[in-house]
Structure formats: structure tokens, C-alpha cells
Amino acid sequence: xxxxxxxxxxxxxxxxxxxxxxxxxxxxxxxxxxxxxxxxxxxxxxxxxxxxxxxxxxxxxxxxxxxxxxxxxxxxxxxxxxxxxxxxxxxxxxxxxxxxxxxxxxxxxxxxxxxxxxxxxxxxxxxxxxxxxxxxxxxxxxxxxxxxxxxxxxxxxxxxxxxxxxxxxxxxxxxxxxxxxxxxxxxxxxxxxxxxxxxxxxxxxxxxxxxxxxxxxxxxxxxxxxxxxxxxxxxxxxxxxxxxxxxxxxxxxxxxxxxxxxxxxxxxxxxxxxxxxxxxxxxxxxxxxxxxxxxxxxxxxxxxxxxxxxxxxxxxxxxxxxxxxxxxxxxxx
Amino acid sequence: xxxxxxxxxxxxxxxxxxxxxxxxxxxxxxxxxxxxxxxxxxxxxxxxxxxxxxxxxxxxxxxxxxxxxxxxxxxxxxxxxxxxxxxxxxxxxxxxxxxxxxxxxxxxxxxxxxxxxxxxxxxxxxxxxxxxxxxxxxxxxxxxxxxxxxxxxxxxxxxxxxxxxxxxxxxxxxxxxxxxxxxxxxxxxxxxxxxxxxxxxxxxxxxxxxxxxxxxxxxxxxxxxxxxxxxxxxxxxxxxxxxxxxxxxxxxxxxxxxxxxxxxxxxxxxxxxxxxxxxxxxxxxxxxxxxxxxxxxxxxxxxxxxxxxxxxxxxxxxxxxxxxxxxxxxxxxxxxxxxxxxxxxxxxxxxxxxxxxxxxxxxxxxxxxxxxxxxxxxxxxxxxxxxxxxxxxxxxxxxxxxxxxxxxxxxxxxxxxxxxxxxxxxxxxxxxxxxx
Numbered sequence: 001x002x003x004x005x006x007x008x009x010x011x012x013x014x015x016x017x018x019x020x021x022x023x024x025x026x027x028x029x030x031x032x033x034x035x036x037x038x039x040x041x042x043x044x045x046x047x048x049x050x051x052x053x054x055x056x057x058x059x060x061x062x063x064x065x066x067x068x069x070x071x072x073x074x075x076x077x078x079x080x081x082x083x084x085x086x087x088x089x090x091x092x093x094x095x096x097x098x099x100x101x102x103x104x105x106x107x108x109x110x111x112x113x114x115x116x117x118x119x120x121x122x123x124x125x126x127x128x129x130x131x132x133x134x135x136x137x138x139x140x141x142x143x144x145x146x147x148x149x150x151x152x153x154x155x156x157x158x159x160x161x162x163x164x165x166x167x168x169x170x171x172x173x174x175x176x177x178x179x180x181x182x183x184x185x186x187x188x189x190x191x192x193x194x195x196x197x198x199x200x201x202x203x204x205x206x207x208x209x210x211x212x213x214x215x216x217x218x219x220x221x222x223x224x225x226x227x228x229x230x231x232x233x234x235x236x237x238x239x240x241x242x243x244x245x246x247x248x249x250x251x252x253x254x255x256x257x258x259x260x261x262x263x264x265x266x267x268x269x270x271x272x273x274x275x276x277x278x279x280x281x282x283x284x285x286x287x288x289x290x291x292x293x294x295x296x297x298x299x300x301x302x303x304x305x306x307x308x309x310x311x312x313x314x315x316x317x318x319x320x321x322x323x324x325x326x327x328x329x330x331x332x333x
Numbered sequence: 334x335x336x337x338x339x340x341x342x343x344x345x346x347x348x349x350x351x352x353x354x355x356x357x358x359x360x361x362x363x364x365x366x367x368x369x370x371x372x373x374x375x376x377x378x379x380x381x382x383x384x385x386x387x388x389x390x391x392x393x394x395x396x397x398x399x400x401x402x403x404x405x406x407x408x409x410x411x412x413x414x415x416x417x418x419x420x421x422x423x424x425x426x427x428x429x430x431x432x433x434x435x436x437x438x439x440x441x442x443x444x445x446x447x448x449x450x451x452x453x454x455x456x457x458x459x460x461x462x463x464x465x466x467x468x469x470x471x472x473x474x475x476x477x478x479x480x481x482x483x484x485x486x487x488x489x490x491x492x493x494x495x496x497x498x499x500x501x502x503x504x505x506x507x508x509x510x511x512x513x514x515x516x517x518x519x520x521x522x523x524x525x526x527x528x529x530x531x532x533x534x535x536x537x538x539x540x541x542x543x544x545x546x547x548x549x550x551x552x553x554x555x556x557x558x559x560x561x562x563x564x565x566x567x568x569x570x571x572x573x574x575x576x577x578x579x580x581x582x583x584x585x586x587x588x589x590x591x592x593x594x595x596x597x598x599x600x601x602x603x604x605x606x607x608x609x610x611x612x613x614x615x616x617x618x619x620x621x622x623x624x625x626x627x628x629x630x631x632x633x634x635x636x637x638x639x640x641x642x643x644x645x646x647x648x649x650x651x652x653x654x655x656x657x658x659x660x661x662x663x664x665x666x667x668x669x670x671x672x673x674x675x676x677x678x679x680x681x682x683x684x685x686x687x688x689x690x691x692x693x694x695x696x697x698x699x700x701x702x703x704x705x706x707x708x709x710x711x712x713x714x715x716x717x718x719x720x721x722x723x724x725x726x727x728x729x730x731x732x733x734x735x736x737x738x739x740x741x742x743x744x745x746x747x748x749x750x751x752x753x754x755x756x757x758x759x760x761x762x763x764x765x766x767x768x769x
Contacts, residue, residue, distance in 0.1 A: 058439050075417055075421055090408070097397070108760070150731050308429045
């Protein structure tokens with residue numbers, strides 16, 4: 001039962017990272033001087049994101065709801081130890097959502113568009129950075145669960161080079177995903193989009209290596225945990241190899257395969273961070289863990305949550321497929 | 334300002350902001366759906382124009398509501414971690430169902446917003462119906478979680494631990510029914526009053542008269558039915574609170590002494606130190622009737638309870654008075670409109686009525702804000718009534734005052750921008766005056 005709930009939470013996190021992540025990345029690309037006309041960029045991003053924008057972001061709400069329902073101790077831990085990074089992320093999410101709405105639904109197109117445009121882009125960078133930082137800090141586990149001091153409990157564990165480098169890596173990863181999706185959607189200037197994707201590809205490899213190096217120097221024991229685990233290292237290697245497959249699909253313009261590869265690649269990256277810790281959610285430096293089993297709610301709660309998830313997905317998945325079919329598949333006909 | 338007050342104010346502003354967008358997201362799709370049906374049935378092009386106009390409004394309000402709702406789910410954990418750690422598994426079920434309903438709402442809205450010309454009109458209309466139904470369901474599920482905080486059940490409480498959780502019993506708690514119908518009706522009343530007010534104003538200004546007439550015709554039945562049902566619903570809710578949360582009920586009416594045949598106060602300023610109320614109009618025995626349907630029944634006063642368990646009496650009393658005042662005015666406007674409609678006259682033949690609609694248009698939202706103040710402030714000092722005090726649920730994180738002011742600025746800024754955007758939306762569609 002716990003495995004099923006963890007799986008569904010993982011799927012929600014994966015879909016949020018993939019789909020909403022591409023939205024975040026698109027926001028960043030919108031303000032960067034990437035050699036594509038601004039109006040064209042804005043219009044393409046609006047067309048690609050508009051119909052699915054709200055739905056993409058509800059994967060995050062689903063993951064949050066599952067976590068406080070099934071794993072209240074984990075929800076409590078994350079809320080307390082990541083009070084400030086989550087607070088910063090939340091502010092970014094609201095600015096981003098609001099500016100996207102204003103950008104696309106303001107009936108009068110004047111100077112205000114520029115303001116929305118910049119707010120949208122800057123808040124996209126802000127959000128992706130904090131998401132990466134939180135994930136990085138959890139991977140590092142530089143905290144003690146008995147910390148009560150203000151600095152130790154609320155700041156120390158995320159103010160370090162690895163967490164910051166993960167913030168940068170996540171930002172570049174989401175830009176890469178966005179670039180892939182937009183290259184597939186673009187009807188004009190495809191060559192420019194392709195070139196951009198290749199540039200971001202190089203940046204992604206560089207930031208990945210940087211993150212890896214920082215972990216190795218900063219926390220060699222943690223590096224061993226992730227890089228000497230056979231499953232984890234296989235997944236990392238696979239995600240690296242898939243980057244080349246990705247470039248091939250772009251070159252050959254195989255859109256659906258390109259999306260599929262992007263999805264598998266993200267599963268590999270998330271899996272590489274998750275597998276060495278499982279069945280724990282986090283593992284502190286002093287070896288204390290919060291495990292999914294120990295942090296879970298009573299069996300009756302889990303059982304009813306499982307039914308609710310299955311029942312909910314029976315409604316959501318066909319509807320979501322229908323939405324995608326209308327706007328993503330039909331638009332390519 | 335201490336941390337507890339800062340956190341409570343932040344939550345109050347967050348909820349107060351979100352609730353406006355939540356009710357619009359619940360009700361506007363229903364109005365939009367009704368308008369679109371007019372277009373499908375009667376092929377009236379103005380109904381299509383109205384649908385698209387409302388649709389743009391829905392898109393703005395829904396999206397801002399979705400992000401402010403996401404923010405709230407963060408804030409629950411960030412400000413009240415102990416509450417979520419203990420209550421999360423108990424109230425998780427309505428939230429998970431709410432998640433499903435909200436997801437469907439978002440998907441259906443995406444289909445409706447971008448589906449013109451891509452779906453058959455009937456399928457397309459159906460998507461708008463799904464948005465409306467899922468929106469209302471979503472609101473009711475959230476209400477279930479809040480109602481549980483007022484009527485906690487579905488668990489055993491032993492040595493500070495919540496055990497043997499029964500999520501069904503928790504979800505279908507004693508407060509659910511009264512809160513759900515009262516809030517659903519409030520949503521319909523407030524949004525339809527707002528829409529009616531805006532279109533009445535534009536009609537009176539001579540802008541796109543036929544389009545505004547159509548909007549008034551579509552909205553008026555929703556306004557009349559919900560506004561006239563609301564006092565009945567309110568009476569039911571009052572009786573429920575009097576039985577279940579007597580201290581909240583006593584604070585609502587500033588009743589300090591337990592009284593048989595208690596009077597109902599209209600207005601008034603309570604003085605907690607002196608335990609008296611100044612400047613109030615007394616209706617003899619009416620409070621007893623409101624509480625127990627018996628003019629001579631006993632109503633418990635605040636002094637029956639330890640003073641440290643009293644909610645802030647002044648705030649609860651004034652908020653309750655505002656809610657009742659606004660609700661009564663709305664019901665009066667609805668009654669007048671109903672009389673005119675029964676006489677088979679057009680509402681637009683009565684400019685004074687349109688002016689009244691304009692006057693009462695913000696009152697639904699004001700009543701909702703006041704009503705939520707009664708519900709939430711009236712439950713203090715408890716976050717889970719009778720089990721966990723609000724101060725015990727608070728985070729230990731520092732600088733909550735700074736966080737509060739940041740969020741306050743953020744919400745005020747957003748409210749300003751949304752209002753400005755909404756104004757521009759109206760400006761574009763109603764720029765031209767009708768030719769004489």
C-alpha cells in the first residue's frame with residue numbers, strides 16, 4: 001500500500017517536473033536573448049502552455065495533498081526545515097502564475113506587456129532555482145532532526161555550494177526541457193530553436209558536471225552514496241546517453257519520440273536521486289533517516305487514500321488525455 | 334506584533350484574498366455555461382459574445398485563484414506544521430477529493446477556453462458544465478475540511494495523540510452540511526450580485542444595452558434564488574452553531590450572561606471589560622428563537638466558559654452584524670426583483686432597481702469575508718475546536734512578521750493588478766455608447 005502511494009506521489013512529482021518544469025523553462029527562455037523574435041517566442045509559449053497550464057500545476061497540489069495525508073511526518077519535516085526556501089518558492093509561484101495570466105489575458109496590448117513578460121521570466125528563474133536548491137539540500141542531508149537552534153533548523157542545511165549548484169542545474173534542466181518541447185511545437189524558425197537546444201545541451205552537461213564536482217568536494221561520503229550505488233550510477237549514465245538520443249530526435253524532427261526521451265531522461269535523473277535513499281525520504285549526515293514507512297499515517301487512512309487515488313485517476317487520466325489529444329495531438333495534424 | 338498574531342493575520346489575508354477568486358471560479362463557469370446554452374439553443378450571437386467575455390474573466394480569476402490556492406497549501410504547512418502533522422491524515426480525504434475535483438475543473442476549463450472550433454458545440458458546452466460542477470464540488474470538499482476544524486470527530490484522542498482515525502467520519506462531520514450549503518449559496522449570491530451590479534451599471538450608462546440586458550436576464554434567476562434561500566440557510570447554520578459551538582454563538586451576539594428569552598442585538602459595540610453592549614437595538618426574545626426555535630429557550634452566555642477560551646468578541650460581533658446586514662439587503666433586492674419578474678415585467682424597466690443592484694453588488698463579497706471572519710475568529714483560541722490551540726500549532730520559524738508584511742504587500746499588489754486588468758477588460762468591450 002505504501003509502495004503504491006509512493007509510486008503515485010513519484011508520478012505526480014515526475015509529471016510536475018516534466019510538464020510544469022517545461023513551463024518554468026519556457027518562462028526563462030522568454031526573457032533570454034536567444035536569437036528568436038520576442039513576439040514569436042511569447043506567442044509560441046502562450047500557444048503551447050495556455051491550454052494545459054493550470055492542469056500541469058495541479059500535479060504539485062496532488063503531491064502536496066498526498067504527502068500530508070499519507071506521510072504527515074514528512075510533510076511536517078519539509079515544512080519546518082525548508083520554511084524559508086518553500087516560502088520563497090511560493091512567492092515565485094504566485095508571481096509567475098499571475099504574470100502568465102496577465103500576459104495572455106490582458107485585452108489591451110501596450111507597455112504593460114513588457115512588465116508582465118519580465119515578471120514571468122524572472123519568477124520562472126526564481127522558482128526553478130529554489131526547487132533545485134531544496135532537492136539538493138535534501139540529497140545532501142546536512143541536518144540533524146533534533147536541531148532546535150534557529151540557524152541550524154531553518155538555514156544551515158540549505159546554505160551550501162551543493163544546494164546552490166543543484167539550483168542552477170535544475171534551472172538549466174528545465175530550460176532544456178522547454179527548449180525541446182518548443183522546438184517540437186515551433187512552426188517557424190525551427191533552425192534557431194534547434195541551435196538553442198544544442199547550446200542549452202552544452203550548458204546542461206557543464207552544470208551537471210559542476211554539481212557532481214561540488215558534491216565530490218563538499219560531501220564525499222554523500223557522493224559515494226549516490227555514485228557508487230549501481231542502480232543510481234546506471235540511471236545517471238543512461239540520462240547522459242539519452243541526451244545524445246535527444247539531439248538525434250531533434251535533428252530528425254521526431255516529435256513524439258523526443259518527448260518520450262525527455263520523459264525517460266527525467267525519470268532517470270529523479271530516480272538516481274531517489275533510489276539510493278529509498279525506503280527513506282531523507283538520510284541525515286549522522287545516519288538518522290525519515291522513512292516512508294515510519295512517517296506514514298495509520299493503515300486505514302492509507303487504504304482510503306489508495307481508493308481515492310485510484311478513483312480520482314479514473315476521472316483525471318482520461319480527461320487529461322482528452323485535453324492533450326485535442327491540443328497537442330490535433331495541433332500537429 | 335507577536336509571531337502568533339503575524340501568522341494569523343497572514344492566514345487571514347491569504348484566505349480573504351483566495352476566497353474571492355475561489356467563489357468566482359465556482360460560480361462564473363455556471364453563468365458562462367448558461368450563456369453558452371442560450372447561444373446553442375437560440376443561436377443568439379450576443380450570447381456567444383457574452384460567453385466569451387465572461388470566459389476571459391473566468392480565465393483571469395481562475396488562474397489567480399489556482400496560484401493563491403497553491404500558496405495556501407504551502408502556508409498550511411509553513412505556518413501551522415503541528416496542525417498539519419496531526420490533522421493531515423484526518424482531513425486528508427476531503428483534500429484529496431478536492432484535488433480530483435479541482436484537477437477536473439482545470440482540465441475542463443482548458444478544454445473550454447481553447448476548444449472553440451475544435452469540438453462540437455454540445456461537447457464544448459458540456460466542458461463548461463464540468464467546470465461549474467467540479468468547481469462547486471471542489472468548494473464543498475474544502476468546506477468539509479474546514480467544518481472538521483469546527484466539529485472535530487473521526488478519531489480517538491489519547492495523551493495528545495490522534496488515533497484510530499476514521500476519515501469518513503471526519504469528512505462527514507456535524508458541521509459539514511450547514512457550512513456547505515451556507516457557503517455554496519453565499520458563493521452564488523455574491524458572484525451573481527457582482528455580475529448583476531456591473532451589467533446594471535453598464536446598462537444605466539448606455540453601454541451595449543442589449544448585451545447587458547442579456548447578462549442581467551441570465552444572472553438574475555441565480556441571484557434571486559440564492560439570495561432568498563440564504564436567510565433560511567443562515568437560520569439553519571445559526572441553530573447548528575448555537576448547539577455545537579455555544580461560545581462562538583455567544584460572541585456573535587455579545588451575550589455575556591446566560592439568558593432565557595434572550596434578545597437579538599442589531600448593531601452595537603461590545604465592551605468586554607464591562608461585559609456590556611452599547612448602541613445596540615434589542616429585539617426581545619429573538620435570539621432564543623434564532624438559537625433553538627423557542628422564544629423562551631435558554632441561550633448560553635460567554636460567562637459560562639473560561640475567559641481564556643473566549644474568541645475576540647468585538648471582531649466576531651461586528652463581523653456577524655456586517656454579514657447579516659449585507660445578506661438582508663441582498664435578500665431584499667432579490668425579493669423586489671422576484672416581484673417584478675412575477676409580474677412579467679423586465680427588470681430593466683425599473684432604473685431604481687438597477688441602481689439598487691449596483692449598490693448591493695459588492696455586498697455579497699463583503700458578507701463572505703465577514704462570514705469567514707465569524708467562522709475563523711469565532712473558533713479562536715482553537716485551531717481544532719476543543720483539541721488543539723492555535724498557538725500550539727504554530728511554527729517556531731523566526732521573522733514571521735516580515736513574512737506577513739511580504740505576503741500582505743504581495744496580495745495587495747495582486748489585487749490592484751487584477752482590478753486594473755478587469756477594468757481594462759470592461760473598457761475594451763464596453764467602450765462605445767449605444768447610438769440613440
